[in-house]
Amino acid sequence: MTYQNRRTFLKNGLVAGTAILTPMSLMKIMAQTGQNVNSPNNKVLLGVIGTGSRGMHLMQIINDNKNQNGIEIVAICDVYKPHLDEAQAIAPNAKAFEDYRDLLEMKDLDGVIIATPLHVHAAPTIDALNSGLHVFCEKAMARNIEDVHAMALAHYETGKILQIGQQRLFDPKFLRGMDKVHNGDLGIVTQIRAFWHRNNDWRRPVPSPDLERFINWRLYREYSAGLLTELACHHIQVGNWAKRALPIDVRGTGSISYWKDGREVYDNVALIFRYEDGTQFIYDSMIQNKKYGLEVQIMGDKGTLEMETNRFFLENPPAPPKPAGIVQLVQDLERNVFGSVPIGSSSWDAELADTNPGEPIIQNDSTDGTPESLTGFANSIREGKSIPGLFEEGYYGTMWTLLGEQAIDTGEVVKIPQQFVV
Amino acid sequence: MKVFEYSTYAMGTRFHLVVPGWDEPMGAAVGAYVSRILREEEDRMSRYKDHSELTKINNNALKEFVEISEPMKQILDECQFYVEATKGAFEPLLHKVEKMAASAETINEISSKHQTSLWKNIKWDDHKIRFLSSGIALDLGGFGKGWAMEKIVDCLKENHVTSAFISFGESTITTIGSHPLGGPWKTQIPNLYHGKPLDIELEDASISISGLKVKKVDGKVKKMAHIYHPSEERMIEEDILMLTKSVSPLRAEILSTALMAADDSQKTAILQTFSDDGFFECKGGNWQMLKKPLKQANES
Numbered sequence: 277m278t279y280q281n282r283r284t285f286l287k288n289g290l291v292a293g294t295a296i297l298t299p300m301s302l303m304k305i306m307a308q309t310g311q312n313v314n315s316p317n318n319k320v321l322l323g324v325i326g327t328g329s330r331g332m333h334l335m336q337i338i339n340d341n342k343n344q345n346g347i348e349i350v351a352i353c354d355v356y357k358p359h360l361d362e363a364q365a366i367a368p369n370a371k372a373f374e375d376y377r378d379l380l381e382m383k384d385l386d387g388v389i390i391a392t393p394l395h396v397h398a399a400p401t402i403d404a405l406n407s408g409l410h411v412f413c414e415k416a417m418a419r420n421i422e423d424v425h426a427m428a429l430a431h432y433e434t435g436k437i438l439q440i441g442q443q444r445l446f447d448p449k450f451l452r453g454m455d456k457v458h459n460g461d462l463g464i465v466t467q468i469r470a471f472w473h474r475n476n477d478w479r480r481p482v483p484s485p486d487l488e489r490f491i492n493w494r495l496y497r498e499y500s501a502g503l504l505t506e507l508a509c510h511h512i513q514v515g516n517w518a519k520r521a522l523p524i525d526v527r528g529t530g531s532i533s534y535w536k537d538g539r540e541v542y543d544n545v546a547l548i549f550r551y552e553d554g555t556q557f558i559y560d561s562m563i564q565n566k567k568y569g570l571e572v573q574i575m576g577d578k579g580t581l582e583m584e585t586n587r588f589f590l591e592n593p594p595a596p597p598k599p600a601g602i603v604q605l606v607q608d609l610e611r612n613v614f615g616s617v618p619i620g621s622s623s624w625d626a627e628l629a630d631t632n633p634g635e636p637i638i639q640n641d642s643t644d645g646t647p648e649s650l651t652g653f654a655n656s657i658r659e660g661k662s663i664p665g666l667f668e669e670g671y672y673g674t675m676w677t678l679l680g681e682q683a684i685d686t687g688e689v690v691k692i693p694q695q696f697v698v
Numbered sequence: 699m700k701v702f703e704y705s706t707y708a709m710g711t712r713f714h715l716v717v718p719g720w721d722e723p724m725g726a727a728v729g730a731y732v733s734r735i736l737r738e739e740e741d742r743m744s745r746y747k748d749h750s751e752l753t754k755i756n757n758n759a760l761k762e763f764v765e766i767s768e769p770m771k772q773i774l775d776e777c778q779f780y781v782e783a784t785k786g787a788f789e790p791l792l793h794k795v796e797k798m799a800a801s802a803e804t805i806n807e808i809s810s811k812h813q814t815s816l817w818k819n820i821k822w823d824d825h826k827i828r829f830l831s832s833g834i835a836l837d838l839g840g841f842g843k844g845w846a847m848e849k850i851v852d853c854l855k856e857n858h859v860t861s862a863f864i865s866f867g868e869s870t871i872t873t874i875g876s877h878p879l880g881g882p883w884k885t886q887i888p889n890l891y892h893g894k895p896l897d898i899e900l901e902d903a904s905i906s907i908s909g910l911k912v913k914k915v916d917g918k919v920k921k922m923a924h925i926y927h928p929s930e931e932r933m934i935e936e937d938i939l940m941l942t943k944s945v946s947p948l949r950a951e952i953l954s955t956a957l958m959a960a961d962d963s964q965k966t967a968i969l970q971t972f973s974d975d976g977f978f979e980c981k982g983g984n985w986q987m988l989k990k991p992l993k994q995a996n997e998s
Contacts (some may be wrong), residue, residue: 299947390856533738595706596706596714599712599714614880616885617883618886620888620907
């Protein structure tokens with residue numbers, strides 16, 4: 277389907293691609309490791325552009341899960357020499373570049389991972405797609421909505437895979453949780469609350485003052501929207517995923533209320549997203565108190581999910597089994613019979629745990645989805661096609677994050693401009 | 699007759715309330731009050747909840763003074779009364795059995811140790827608590843259900859419930875008023891050993907049963923020790939059940955537990971001090987009355 281056809285199809289039929297992304301399709305793409313992924317024909321050769329902390333983390337995960345992902349890192353690139361040198365230690369056989377355009381000219385490359393600072397996601401992503409390469413780009417997608425949209429156009433027009441690093445899409449507890457939401461286990465979901473709280477200055481050590489903006493790019497508005505693009509983006513995507521819809525508008529406030537150290541991004545934000553069916557998605561983030569940590573609470577009339585901590589709560593937990601004496605007592609009373617109640621023992625040995633603390637969404641919660649998302653990317657490359665709806669999850673996650681920033685900056689209720697609906 | 703029933707899990711067991719003459723719309727609000735009481739008290743007294751007030755005390759009171767709520771202060775005061783009144787047979791502490799098992803102390807030495815009960819090393823006032831020695835942890839396992847039941851009975855009466863039957867884990871049973879068809883509620887305590895069951899009549903009264911957890915699994919009787927003998931520093935494994943009947947569900951629970959752990963002198967003191975209450979013992983499947991309650995002598 278061409279971009280124009282697809283756009284017409286989606287606009288006429290569905291709100292967005294989110295409607296066709298299913299947990300099953302994600303599980304399926306992760307499960308394609310039965311084949312020998314490390315055979316020469318199946319290996320996926322990737323370059324990593326941006327080898328700072330996140331890029332190095334992804335490289336380490338790739339190496340640690342080689343048998344699952346079959347990825348070989350054959351090229352690395354960073355403009356900052358110390359980062360490049362550290363990455364070379366993880367991938368000693370990879371060719372090193374300081375200019376990503378040189379890396380894109382490498383032969384036999386299947387794709388690239390983009391883990392540069394946010395404001396330099398768009399250019400290498402678009403150039404890579406136009407070079408015929410598949411791209412795994414860290415979230416958020418880009419610093420402004422025009423760049424985000426341009427990346428989407430490049431993805432649709434080249435037909436190359438563009439996967440955004442929203443790892444919760446591959447996290448088993450989120451996948452199972454979404455099944456519960458979409459199967460109606462929570463009933464009608466009318467409110468979602470999410471938050472991400474930390475208590476630190478969010479600064480990285482700077483070897484020289486002239487590198488302050490370069491190293492601490494997350495604190496400056498030219499490069500980042502701070503808490504919004506670096507943290508909120510994850511949960512905003514989850515909110516849309518749960519609702520299988522896009523918000524109709526967003527409003528919000530933000531401030532620099534604590535870390536008045538020269539940073540330009542808010543250290544305290546609050547957003548409310550409104551959906552067509554009346555659902556409110558309430559989000560907040562700050563970095564001056566960590567008591568509540570992070571959570572996504574999806575609330576329906578039958579149950580609640582707390583996704584980050586892997587808990588599911590029923591509104592009305594099942595009642596315990598009645599002892600025979602109580603059954604007999606009630607029957608006697610209903611028939612106006614005066615009987616003796618055969619009841620009493622040292623203690624009832626609980627056969628079921630108290631359901632009040634909720635139950636786990638999945639057993640063995642051992643991953644945040646990042647290794648699986650990289651395996652999914654490699655398997656998509658092997659198949660030569662994108663997972664339906666996956667890109668759009670990332671696209672709208674970032675788009676609504678940046679619209680949230682606009683709402684805070686302007687104090688207005690912000691809707692998505694029509695030209696940015698894909 | 700209409701009957702309202704409310705059942706839930708609470709405090710690691712099951713809770714059942716039966717209110718004759720009430721229907722669902724009338725009872726729903728009362729059920730919600732009961733649920734809230736159970737949650738609040740569990741959040742306060744459970745040692746299995748990370749954030750309960752009790753856990754906070756147990757984790758910190760050796761290092762520093764820990765602030766306590768007014769209800770917790772009342773609980774501690776109540777415990778103090780029963781520790782003294784039972785001559786130490788009731789001691790709401792978590793004991794470490796494995797520590798004792800490894801020691802070679804004689805029973806006499808253990809008894810003398812009992813005279814310096816760890817309970818004395820817990821100090822509190824209106825606002826704070828402190829443990830004065832290590833190895834102490836509060837355990838309100840033999841107290842909590844009765845305490846919650848007292849509050850529930852008060853709540854039900856305030857909400858115009860005049861007749862009700864309540865079972866908390868089947869080991870604590872409370873009645874409000876009389877049976878709707880007249881006269882006291884009749885209960886029959888089953889006997890797993892094919893002996894004679896115990897008939898007890900209740901009218902604004904409670905019973906509590908302590909002993910080995912006993913249940914039939916595949917036709918066989920299975921026993922599980924869960925009560926600690928503070929003076930002998932061991933789990934109680936004797937095949938005994940103790941039943942206390944009292945107007946107070948809290949007193950019934952405390953005294954049935956205390957009797958399980960009591961030596962002869964403590965047992966005598968309990969029976970004399972709590973003369974309004976009735977006490978029964980089941981040994982080897984045979985129930986016998988230790989003392990009739992002074993005001994109610996109608997047990998068979």
